Amino acid sequence: MEAAMGLMRRMPPRHSETALSALLSLLPQHSSDLLSQVDLPLQVLCDVDNGKEFILCEYNRDADSYRSPWSNKYHPPLEDAPYPSSELRKLEIEANDIFAIYRDQYYEGGISSVYMWEDDNEGFVACFLIKKDGSKTAHGRRGCLEEGAWDAIHVIEVGPEEEGTTRYCLTSTVMLSLTTDDESSGTFSLSGSLRRQMNMNLAVADGHLCNMGKMIEEMEGKLRNSLDQVYFGKTREMVCTLRPPAEVAQLRLPDS
Amino acid sequence: MAEEETELSEEQRKEIAKWFLLNAPAGEIQYVAKDLKSVLNDDDVYNEAASEAFPVYNKSHMICLEMPGRFGDVLVTSYGELQDNDYLDPKTAQVAIVDHVKQVCTEVRPATDEELPSPYIEEYRCALDAEMSKYVGEAYPKGFCSVYCTNGKDAEGPGSDFELVVVISAARLSPQNFCNGSWRSIWNIEFKDDIQILELKGKLQVGAHYFEEGNVQLDARHECKDSTLFQSPDDSAVSIATIIRHHETEYLASLEASYLNLPDTTFKDLRRKLPVTRTLFPWHNTSQFSLTREISKELGIGK
Numbered sequence: 036m037e038a039a040m041g042l043m044r045r046m047p048p049r050h051s052e053t054a055l056s057a058l059l060s061l062l063p064q065h066s067s068d069l070l071s072q073v074d075l076p077l078q079v080l081c082d083v084d085n086g087k088e089f090i091l092c093e094y095n096r097d098a099d100s101y102r103s104p105w106s107n108k109y110h111p112p113l114e115d116a117p118y119p120s121s122e123l124r125k126l127e128i129e130a131n132d133i134f135a136i137y138r139d140q141y142y143e144g145g146i147s148s149v150y151m152w153e154d155d156n157e158g159f160v161a162c163f164l165i166k167k168d169g170s171k172t173a174h175g176r177r178g179c180l181e182e183g184a185w186d187a188i189h190v191i192e193v194g195p196e197e198e199g200t201t202r203y204c205l206t207s208t209v210m211l212s213l214t215t216d217d218e219s220s221g222t223f224s225l226s227g228s229l230r231r232q233m234n235m236n237l238a239v240a241d242g243h244l245c246n247m248g249k250m251i252e253e254m255e256g257k258l259r260n261s262l263d264q265v266y267f268g269k270t271r272e273m274v275c276t277l278r279p280p281a282e283v284a285q286l287r288l289p290d291s
Numbered sequence: 292m293a294e295e296e297t298e299l300s301e302e303q304r305k306e307i308a309k310w311f312l313l314n315a316p317a318g319e320i321q322y323v324a325k326d327l328k329s330v331l332n333d334d335d336v337y338n339e340a341a342s343e344a345f346p347v348y349n350k351s352h353m354i355c356l357e358m359p360g361r362f363g364d365v366l367v368t369s370y371g372e373l374q375d376n377d378y379l380d381p382k383t384a385q386v387a388i389v390d391h392v393k394q395v396c397t398e399v400r401p402a403t404d405e406e407l408p409s410p411y412i413e414e415y416r417c418a419l420d421a422e423m424s425k426y427v428g429e430a431y432p433k434g435f436c437s438v439y440c441t442n443g444k445d446a447e448g449p450g451s452d453f454e455l456v457v458v459i460s461a462a463r464l465s466p467q468n469f470c471n472g473s474w475r476s477i478w479n480i481e482f483k484d485d486i487q488i489l490e491l492k493g494k495l496q497v498g499a500h501y502f503e504e505g506n507v508q509l510d511a512r513h514e515c516k517d518s519t520l521f522q523s524p525d526d527s528a529v530s531i532a533t534i535i536r537h538h539e540t541e542y543l544a545s546l547e548a549s550y551l552n553l554p555d556t557t558f559k560d561l562r563r564k565l566p567v568t569r570t571l572f573p574w575h576n577t578s579q580f581s582l583t584r585e586i587s588k589e590l591g592i593g594k
Binding site for chain 1 (some may be wrong): 299303304307310311314315316319322323325326327330331368429430432434455461463470471473474495497499500501502504505506507508509510511512513514518524536539542543544545546547548549550552553554556557559560561563564565566567568571572574575578
């Protein structure tokens with residue numbers, strides 16, 4: 036398994052789907068581990084009742100059907116499928132509405148979905164997903180991207196309430212790719228994925244949605260900055276190391 | 292379902308293994324090979340896949356190998372390939388015999404006359420090689436270049452067209468810092484005798500991989516064209532090197548510009564740093580039931 040994850044870290048992020056299905060066929064006995072540890076760009080279905088799109092993931096799937104957060108129905112219809120309790124469903128509906136506004140504020144487009152379900156520890160698990168296509172033909176407001184995708188998966192384990200506070204464990208994965216293409220500079224393509232965790236104990240009085248929302252917002256901000264400054268920054272540093280800009284070359288700095 | 296449909300055939304497993312090897316970033320094929328062997332758990336299939344994938348990878352990445360016997364380095368490229376494992380180093384007129392899977396040069400022999408270009412062509416090739424080596428030595432801290440004749444190598448004198456190819460390969464490998472990168476340039480130069488013009492076509496490719504607790508890769512490519520007069524070997528060499536230097540410097544500048552644009556323009560099309568309101572999202576309003584309407588009003592958007 037460790038070797039399989041090593042391979043996933045080296046294959047081009049654009050080809051992660053191909054890499055994962057190759058690994059699944061070579062290691063069928065590890066398929067549940069692979070599926071839970073490797074994230075793939077998100078897929079989307081359209082809810083037949085209201086025409087709204089929703090995101091597919093392991094957390095709203097049963098057999099080959101997926102539950103829509105808008106109508107709470109499985110697509111295609113399924114008998115004996117699991118549903119969140121009515122109390123949790125109320126929270127889920129509210130979460131979807133709020134998260135849609137959050138999504139609009141930061142992403143200026145895109146699709147979001149939230150799924151919740153009870154877990155065995157008297158708490159529950161919530162999964163917040165966002166899918167944004169930033170290419171100029173889709174929701175890219177400034178039209179600079181030939182191709183651009185941001186997929187975010189946030190899974191929060193919410194513990195039982197203890198003395199007015201609750202423990203929230205957030206695991207976030209962001210996958211992104213962007214490509215610009217023009218006459219003078221050719222194609223420029225960056226892609227990658229990051230996964231991070233954050234745990235917090237917060238007061239229940241503020242409400243679950245408020246607590247979870249703030250954690251997600253903080254995490255997304257950190258991931259975006261990290262990707263921009265550290266990760267992309269390192270690749271930029273590498274380009275300058277390969278071929279230093281003209282002024283530097285003349286100084287003949289010693290190799291570090 | 293029949294057994295054959297769920298089990299992979301040896302051929303299929305070999306193709307999958309090859310895919311992983313071929314897609315390894317610059318300088319990482321040995322690491323990929325190690326993980327792959329573990330996942331495959333089948334040495335025969337691995338060895339077959341490796342024998343087919345490594346040569347393709349080595350040539351496409353234009354790897355640089357040291358030749359035994361103080362001859363310097365040889366670039367493994369399709370332009371210099373004489374036979375499956377024999378690669379010509381035009382600078383030293385030696386042929387390097389290479390073990391692709393181990394990525395080493397096992398022996399060296401002098402090139403025969405048939406393998407080398409004619410003296411007329413060699414004049415041009417050698418002058419250009421010298422100019423290019425000067426340029427690459429200045430511009431690339433760890434770069435290597437070779438100049439091959441890919442067409443018309445037996446031309447005896449003026450009156451024939453021929454083609455030279457300049458190959459530049461630079462790699463910076465820093466696995467302990469989780470960062471690797473490579474720069475590859477391939478310049479095709481057509482010497483057109485009848486119209487006394489040289490036509491250049493360049494293909495530049497830059498790649499970088501940073502993978503400390505994540506996996507981010509850069510893949511940038513560019514093609515360009517230029518032309519100049521057909522002159523004496525030395526003058527042509529200087530002209531060509533000047534053109535190549537100019538285009539490559541410009542390309543580096545445009546890569547920098549792309550990076551500068553990232554935070555405020557390109558990246559913004561994916562996700563803004565902050566909403567238009569320039570404040571964090573007002574989650575505190577969510578404790579009320581009619582919150583969504585409140586928030587919509589507060590943010591001034593319709594629902």
